[in-house]
Amino acid sequence: MTATKPKSLPLSKRGLNFEMMMWMFTRLSALAMYAFILLALIGALIMGARNQMTFADVMRWAFMPNPHHVHSTDVPDLGPWESPYWKLVAIGLLLIATAHGVHGLVVIADDYIVSPRGRLLVRWLSIATVIVMSLIGIYIIWLG
Amino acid sequence: MGLKRNVSLATGLRYKGQGPMLTYVLHRIGGLGMAVFITMHILASFVGGNIGGFINSIYENGIFQILMFFCVLFHAINGLRITILDLWPKLLQYQREAMWVEWAVFIPIYGLAVFVIIRASLGN
Numbered sequence: 169m170t171a172t173k174p175k176s177l178p179l180s181k182r183g184l185n186f187e188m189m190m191w192m193f194t195r196l197s198a199l200a201m202y203a204f205i206l207l208a209l210i211g212a213l214i215m216g217a218r219n220q221m222t223f224a225d226v227m228r229w230a231f232m233p234n235p236h237h238v239h240s241t242d243v244p245d246l247g248p249w250e251s252p253y254w255k256l257v258a259i260g261l262l263l264i265a266t267a268h269g270v271h272g273l274v275v276i277a278d279d280y281i282v283s284p285r286g287r288l289l290v291r292w293l294s295i296a297t298v299i300v301m302s303l304i305g306i307y308i309i310w311l312g
Numbered sequence: 313m314g315l316k317r318n319v320s321l322a323t324g325l326r327y328k329g330q331g332p333m334l335t336y337v338l339h340r341i342g343g344l345g346m347a348v349f350i351t352m353h354i355l356a357s358f359v360g361g362n363i364g365g366f367i368n369s370i371y372e373n374g375i376f377q378i379l380m381f382f383c384v385l386f387h388a389i390n391g392l393r394i395t396i397l398d399l400w401p402k403l404l405q406y407q408r409e410a411m412w413v414e415w416a417v418f419i420p421i422y423g424l425a426v427f428v429i430i431r432a433s434l435g436n
Binding site: 198202276308 | 340343344346347350351354355357358384388391392394395398399428429432
């Protein structure tokens with residue numbers, strides 16, 4: 169198999185617009201979510217998950233460090249799991265994941281909705297979705 | 313904006329893109345699946361009560377967990393491959409090999425997870 173060398177223009181010739189920024193955001197937020205999940209996983213192990221939780225419970229906590237995800241386990245004291253630190257981590261993960269996910273939906277919608285008016289509507293709907301879902305998520309994590 | 317592609321859905325389905333096409337389709341299905349589930353999960357937790365409890369109880373079902381974990385794990389691992397290849401474009405000439413690595417990582421982890429989920433569903 170002959171490997172073809174990829175052609176790529178330098179950044180100065182490609183230009184930097186909003187679409188490019190979102191393209192970059194999608195990739196960087198993916199890395200950030202890996203970091204958040206690893207952080208929650210390590211935190212759970214430090215707080216005693218090895219003896220008090222099943223593997224599935226640890227993963228549930230890692231994907232969203234919300235104390236509700238620990239209620240059904242053998243953890244005796246929810247104190248450290250409910251600390252503001254983990255709530256802030258959970259909100260950070262929530263905001264990044266919501267923006268990443270809704271932008272992904274816009275990318276998919278753009279493949280099927282091609283009229284300028286339709287695409288404008290998709291954008292307004294996506295902005296509204298990000299705001300509403302972020303607010304609901306923050307409410308659940310902080311007060312739920 | 314307003315770009316016309318003039319390719320019908322039927323033509324799109326007949327396109328034989330093999331491995332890369334498969335990862336592209338599965339990445340979309342996984343992303344859509346997560347968007348729908350997580351949105352439902354957040355809204356159900358927000359609403360609470362009988363309706364919210366019923367929607368969140370779907371999450372306890374083993375078959376649902378097997379499908380959901382496929383979406384999450386495939387999207388995560390495929391997304392990591394895309395991120396690495398896009399942020400270091402020199403690696404793009406090895407994208408076929410990267411896909412083999414991706415499946416080699418995905419299959420054992422997913423297989424183990426399915427085993428654990430089935431064992432938990434059977435009550436052991």
